[in-house]
Amino acid sequence: MSENIMPLDGIRIIDFTQVMLGPCATQMLGDFGADIIKIERPGTGDLSRGFYGLQTEEALNNAVFASLNRNKRSIEIDTKSEAGHKQVLDLVKTADVVVDNFRAGVMDRLGFGYDALSKINPKVICASGTGFGSTGPYAHKGGQDVLAQAMTGVMEKTQDPSIPKSIYPTTLCDYSAGMHLVQGILAALLMRDKTGHGQKVEVSLYDSMIAMQMQEAAQWSKHREVLNWAAMPLTGVFDTSDGAIVIVGAFKANPLQDICTALEIEDLSPDYPTLETQRKHKPFLQARFSEAIAGNTSSYWLERLEAQDLLCAPVRSLGEALADPQTEINGMLQSIDHPVLGDITLAGSPVHLSKAPMIVRHLPPRLGQHTDEVLQELAMFLNNEAAE
Ligand SMILES: CC(C)(COP(=O)(O)OP(=O)(O)OC[C@H]1O[C@@H](n2cnc3c(N)ncnc32)[C@H](O)[C@@H]1OP(=O)(O)O)[C@@H](O)C(=O)NCCC(=O)NCCSC(=O)C(=O)O
Structure with missing residues (x-):
């Protein structure tokens, strides 16, 4: 039925993402209908599953993880094992996009850089989110939201000595970089329709924060002052x-x-x-x-x-x-009944498509919940490929 058509139906994403930058991006792509296969480290998974430092089911499925991982399927693969490495390469044959937000260089070390993957699948798009970019003096550094705030002027926002430097308490760098990652992936998918080829997409926390201050950057260049709302x-x-x-x-x-x-x-x-x-x-x-x-x-x-x-x-x-009726009217409260967490209300999708409203097709997955299912699908694909 036409009302069930989603914008990214048929798009498959191999998702290595962790914590927030990458997961918020792939969650949005999943909300648009893409099939998100989240590859997780056996036993521990996404770093945010370890948020509480515990290995209990409650801790591994904590609310932070749930908030960033609906509409995904989880598969446990040790990508450093021979068998796991081959499973990933086989999955890439079935994929449109591979996404990660490891430190720069990790995907190349794993053998999953763009050069390697595009040989297996020339149409593949490899999208990475890093802290500071993939080259340059900070490429090796671990990236985190607060570091990006510190290094891009966000903490010094007003240049007003009476206003203390402070950590902006929401992960604004992660979310903005994640949304830039979504835009890059969608643009690369559109370009692939024209050229038949994939490409690399790179975003970083650092660049997103510079871009977010486009008005201030231009003022600084012209007048050597930063005028923003806090200073007005x-x-x-x-x-x-x-x-x-x-x-x-x-x-x-x-x-x-x-x-x-x-x-x-x-x-x-x-x-x-x-x-x-x-x-x-x-x-x-x-x-x-x-x-x-x-x-x-x-x-x-x-x-x-x-x-x-x-x-x-x-x-x-x-x-x-959250208790304001406007929040509910806008569709920003997404209540789910989670098998481990019970009733929990997640933030809904802030993007509202009139012909493709967001639906929760997959609850935030338990670690490795879909391992068997995804590997069976992969085996069928490989059998069909061998038969052709
Ligand atoms: C978040 C990080 C600092 C975490 O650093 P690390 O824990 O040291 O991880 P790295 O990314 O450097 O490397 C990951 C390592 O795990 C290995 N790895 C990964 N997945 C697997 C699986 N499935 N199996 C086996 N091994 C694996 C991978 O090969 C690397 O090993 P080796 O090859 O042996 O090294 C970094 O990933 C990073 O800078 N990411 C980019 C910026 C970012 O997204 N930051 C977090 C935003 S969240 C945030 O700010 C917030 O929530 O607040």
């Missing part, structure tokens, strides 16, 4: 009498005048009419806003700010966001 004079987080709100004073003719109207204070805009004067007197302006906002509740101020069509929002916890 009419933007800030303010405590109210019962919580906190954020205001972004931008995209309006005279946001300062509108903020003053909303906050029931004197119009400060004639004294501070330009971005330059507002920046110079940012501490005064922010103190004036803070003083007013402290005197009433979040909902009181949000209503008044919205009446001026100002950009504003309550500062909330993740739990509050």
Whole structure:
């Protein structure tokens, strides 16, 4: 039936990914309908299965692993054994894409680099996510989200000495690099339709973070300053009498005048009419806003700010966001009944295709859950190949 057609039906992905960068990418490809075969180390599997340092079923199937691995099948293969090595090479004959996010050089050492695999299957696309790229002075380094934040200016974001350096607490580098990996793979698949050949796709945490700061990079090049929202004079987080709100004073003719109207204070805009004067007197302006906002509740101020069509929002916890009806309306709550974890709600797919809504075809797999199934399919493929 046409409503069951998915964009990546018939695309098979051999998935060596681990932790987050790679798994979030292959999960999205699986959500689009690709057949994801996740190759895991016997006994231990994906590094994120070892998150709790325990080998219990609960630990190996922990919530973090579950959040990144739906719509995949798991097969245990020791890729360093002779038999395992051959199984991978045979699987590659059946594949469209091979994905990894090991340290640069690992796939070549395993004998699974693009040069080797394209000899077996010229149409194969080999996609890798690394920390810093596959060549250059940092290629050998282990990559991790916080390192990429540190090395690309994200921790130094504001250049404002009053704002301490801090670790952005969500894995934003992993997710953005993972989404770049998805884009690279989809582009290579489209190009393969035109040329008949595969190619290498490379992304890194480092490059993704540089790309994410494209606006700041251009400003830095031109003006040797970094202007971002945290540094803007009419933007800030303010405590109210019962919580906190954020205001972004931008995209309006005279946001300062509108903020003053909303906050029931004197119009400060004639004294501070330009971005330059507002920046110079940012501490005064922010103190004036803070003083007013402290005197009433979040909902009181949000209503008044919205009446001026100002950009504003309550500062909330993740739990509050997940309990918000908007989250459910957007399809971002994906409840599953997991055989080990029981009931658990995962984040849904943020990409909504009107003719191919995401469905969970495979629950996050137990380690090696599909080993027999995938090897049987492989044996059938090899028999057919031998018969031809
Ligand atoms: C995450 C890492 C630092 C982990 O480093 P390591 O544990 O030292 O692993 P490496 O990638 O260097 O090498 C993996 C080794 O495992 C071997 N290997 C892998 N799979 C198998 C199987 N199935 N069987 C046998 N051996 C295997 C592989 O041959 C390598 O061995 P040898 O050949 O003998 O070396 C690195 O993989 C990395 O830099 N990845 C790229 C960036 C990245 O994705 N970082 C994590 C983001 S998550 C994150 O930031 C977050 O969650 O927070």
